[in-house]
Amino acid sequence: MALSRSVVVIGGGIHGCAATYYLSKKLSDLRRRNEKEDDGESQNPRFQVTLLEREDKIACSASGQAGGFLAADWGDAATDQLHKQSFELHAQLAKELDIKSYRTIPTLQVRGGKRNENGLGGDTPTWLDGEIASARLMDDPTRTAQVTPAEVTNKLAQAAENLGAVIKTGQRVVGVVMEDDCVTGVRVRENERGDETVVPCTDVLICMGVWSTLASQWFGLPADAWPITGIKSTHCLWKQREAVRNDPYALFCAEDGRFGTHLEVYPRSDGSLYICGIGGSDYVEGDRLKEGGDCERATMVAANPSRVEAGSSCLKSMTSEASDAPDEIGACMRPCAPDARPLMGPVPGIANAYINAAHNCWGITWGPIAGKVMSELILDGKASLDLSAFRADRYTTKVSRRGRKQQTSDVGEQW
Ligand SMILES: Cc1cc2nc3c(=O)[nH]c(=O)nc-3n(C[C@H](O)[C@H](O)[C@H](O)COP(=O)(O)OP(=O)(O)OC[C@H]3O[C@@H](n4cnc5c(N)ncnc54)[C@H](O)[C@@H]3O)c2cc1C
Structure with missing residues (x-):
């Protein structure tokens, strides 16, 4: 008998929406399979994905405002697979x-x-x-x-909703509820007074773009574990x-x-x-x-x-x-991130939490493949791509800094 899965995705950019879409596809297959195999003994397992976005609409950040250029073959040794597969997707x-x-x-x-x-x-x-x-x-x-990023992001969210996902805007997530080394819920700030509600979950996926850097401490990791x-x-x-x-x-x-x-x-x-x-x-x-x-x-x-x-x-x-x-x-x-590579994988030391963030200047190109492999990792326990170059624990012990000097510069753009 299938176990209930209730996945909460945090962040309504292209990465949150693509992951919600592919998770919803997989969960609706699981739901159908379960209904077919149901021998009347099942306890009605629940398959649900919920996306929580802080602002009052989807794609209000980089994913609504980026260029939208896509290139199949402009990757390096680690990212070539993301470029090629996502271009097709x-x-x-x-x-x-x-x-x-x-x-x-x-x-x-x-x-x-x-x-x-x-x-x-x-x-x-x-x-x-x-x-x-x-x-x-x-x-x-x-x-x-090319695509217009706001259109892709909104259509992914809409398609996920059509498959049964719940998309909630105006939801500022401020932390998680942990039992032992497992997340059991996501804490949402209700109002200025600081009242909170908890959205229960079996799995959580952080897709908060740059603000994902703040989430490492929700899991007891150092503040600089995800230096984005x-x-x-x-x-x-x-x-x-x-x-x-x-x-x-x-x-x-x-x-x-x-x-x-x-x-x-x-x-x-x-x-x-x-x-x-x-x-x-x-x-x-x-x-x-x-x-x-x-x-x-x-x-x-x-x-x-x-x-x-x-x-x-x-x-x-x-x-x-x-x-x-x-x-x-x-x-x-x-x-x-300092090495300009994304952070994609399990949260170190936590059984049911994942991160998919820091996609730098290729986040629109990589959105679909990143969402797809994160859905595989969360629901099947393994991804169809090699994610070792993107591990979320690669900065936990030693944080290297970007080679280029960080500065505010009026000359050119620093990619
Ligand atoms: C000027 C510019 C041009 C670009 N052009 C291209 C391009 O041509 N091609 C390309 O492939 N890539 C491009 N990119 C890169 C791409 O836009 C990003 O990599 C990508 O949009 C990042 O997506 P994301 O979903 O990770 O983050 P975001 O789009 O930033 O979404 C994160 C979401 O998380 C939400 N959030 C944050 N904190 C919380 C919280 N506590 N609770 C709930 N929600 C929260 C935010 O409100 C936001 O909606 C460009 C980027 C820029 C800046």
Whole structure:
């Protein structure tokens, strides 16, 4: 007879929503199998997954505001498997969940500067009509793609709900309830007075993006067990650019000393034009992420006006499509561990707790595969990928720091 499973996922970004979707799929299979095999003796085991998000909507953090660029073959030895498998899963999900923003897109490496009158050395979009010194194709155009991250994240949450998951927003998780080395519930802060309710669970999965760093102490681990920094940056968006809609290319621009930018430009299928990589990366950690800090929660993370100006000016120098001010500006944090690899696996020393966080600048690409393997780990006890490079105990004994100097810099973007 199957045992009841009640999994609580914390955080409504792409990682929480993808994990909730794949957990719900597996649990609904389990539910069906159990119903078929039920000989009348069973005690009606319960199969439930619940997602708890602090803000009042899903995808309000990096997963709603990122670029959404996907690359199949841009991984390193440890992450290549995540890139390749997730690239395939995005294409599958686009069909399964009717993700309208998904499409493959050619990607150019672009250098700004005096226009080369002999041509730019390859096919270029018509809207790249300004100061471009060179532009060359970076990869096989069928191996790079894009999505609008907010659409994917919301569709994963919606599909999970259709499979029976419970998605609750406005739920600030402040800790867990432990019995021996097992989690039995998740503590949710009810109000300013500090009243709490407990959501009981058989398993818990931490998907709180950069704020996952704060959760190590819930499990009695050292405060620096999961040293995740939030690398905060500003982005801008222009709406209704018809020329861009009709001739889509993603651009990776070389560092441009005139503006202090390292632009990434993503024309989206709805006709909008998005840029990030506009410099001024700000490394957020420690008290800034805690109660009272300026980045305590997703909706408090503010754009830097001087970087909006720099990014807009740089794009304007390259295309007449950005001659007016952006329609939207925003800022968010990408969660990054010192070795830039994700933390994916069991919480050290705890029988039924897991973490899936710190996916740095590839979190949208890796969302589907990370959610899928975490669902396998939690419900089957083993994952179909080798997760040894992503172990959640790799910083517990020795915390190494990122090689690059951490600083607030107005030059380029520090990936
Ligand atoms: C400017 C920028 C551009 C990017 N572009 C790309 C790209 O083109 N391609 C790509 O693959 N990746 C990209 N990324 C990276 C990607 O956006 C992130 O890696 C990914 O979105 C992280 O997802 P997440 O679900 O882990 O975290 P988040 O999206 O940050 O979600 C975490 C959620 O947890 C919630 N939460 C936190 N604390 C609590 C709590 N106590 N209780 C309940 N809920 C809580 C938060 O409110 C939030 O909703 C980009 C990142 C940035 C910043």
